[in-house]
Amino acid sequence: MDTVWYLTRRVLQALVVILLVTVVVFCLLHALPGGPARGILGPQATAQQIAAFNHEQGLDRPLPVQYVHYLGTLLHGDLGTSYTLNEAVSRLITQRLPKTLVLTVLSALVGLLLAVPLGMWQAVRRNRPVDYVVTTLSFVAYSTPVYFLGLLLILLFTQVLNWFPSQAPQGDTLGQVFADPVGLVLPVATGAASMVAVFSRYMRASTLENLSEDYVRTARAGGSGPYAILFRHVFRNSLTPVIAMLGYYVPVLFGGALVVEQLFNYPGMGLLFWSAAQASDYPVLLGCVLVISVATVVGTLLADVVQRVVDPRVKEGRV
Template sequence: MRQLIARRLLQTIPLLFFVSIACFALVKMAPGDPVLSFVTPNMHAEDIERIRHNLGLDKPAYVQYWLWLKELFQGNLGYSLVNHQPVMDQILDRLPATAGLMGSAILLAVLLAIPLGLTAGANRDRWPDKLVNLFSYIGISVPLFWLAILLIYLFAIHLHWLPSMGMRSIGVNSAMDVLKHGILPCVVLAFGFLSVYVRYIRSSTIGQLKEEYVQIQYAFGSTKKTIVFRHVMKHVLLPVITLLGMSMADLVAGAIVTETVFSWPGIGSLGMTAVKGMDYPVIMGITLFSALFLILGNLLADILYGLADPRIKGAR
């Protein structure tokens, strides 16, 4: 296991390097010019070029990348072109909000998917299965932004039960206020993953119920509920760990959409603001953090799978 962790961590360095090159190239090829956000109607061409020089945008692209890479090795992601604040500080300030939202969404999705998927698989082609399948199809088909707008209209505008945006109310500093603001974003982000996990657990449950150990448990007089939630669940949940690792990319993308719609002060909304303003250093910093999160998330999934299944642990 230690060799696996060391090998994966070493692979992280060249992978992040290639991610940074690809991101920098895409940013440079994108239309737009960040200097235009500083230009006024009466500004002379010399002043515009002076701004471009001060921002370091008058140098060749490979020189700009090399200078950025040198700063990165020193633990510095540069400064924002828009607000001139350190990129690292901005990301670290917003990281807890994003981590809390994504962690809560995944936890909610898994906790609901386990009983729903097991129940649907144990009652194949009956009304519980059909009801859960209908719910899953809706979750897979509905776009996140549309679901977010629908929930905002229903619970924030029409019923006035929950706030529609932000993370805190003005003048209020309590955990309960943060919890109320986080309910809608968490539900929206978890909904799509819940549908996928339910379908996967349902399919695995149906397959496990055909195994010989299930018939043996029936012969010993065990009830179907006991077999499903005590024996089948152990075999079903192991592959779910791998599924969680595979969902990390969709989780990051979904968090960006969710944070943008709900004005959640996380890395996703910061990234959208940076894209609109062509803020290259912020875009690069967020891309690297997202790539690092995906790599570490998949590594954690492999480690948990190895700890849960001694056969996998021994093989590695």
């Protein structure tokens, strides 16, 4: 019953946050220079054209009424229409989002598969030369801009070694993306690099903290070997803060995807956002912001749920 109440409360909190996100996006839409009409019709529109557009779209009504209408359109999946591509924003995002999810999920999986054992390895070899070397490389990888790192990988692996193509897989479907797995190597590696640097540090700190706990000393006194202690006891407990951090890392993954997709010409939502920013296509920009914000809230919620399953000791009052 406690778990059900905890999950119900977290879901309700997530819904409230999503509602606040819609308020922020609605305010951003109306904060555009000259209002939505000027942004859509362009700087050459006359006052009469703007007035006619506002009346046609209901933008001359009170803001609370407009917000209720806006919320209703969102619930029906209507995010507006791109005035540069002349397509529904929801359709554009539906086409691009799966490819961005493939890129971000693969980057996250590769990053975690490398970061978790690397962090534990550093903790076991704390204050040894290898720990200092890996720590230095982690700081360098974390401080290196994604765009610069991607350019270095392109220069090394496409120009010098000629191992991988400089362009990510093209196509409108996931099948076309997966048909060229070699083209995904460099984008995934670029997206995973900073994640390895960050999460290996978290895993190292968490492992060191657990190695100093009483239950580890008890296990040693009971005759358990170092590997049994590390993998049977310390590993699971050390994952808890890493899992919690993963949910909050969702916006970073999407932000990195924006740069990676533009750099490797990967046809995902990040490239769509980049192109919309170049063309001042505000409906597409705000639609992407809304989707990424909702994904962040959902990612945080899922991280809390998984953390609760992994560690039932999570307090009910924890947010």
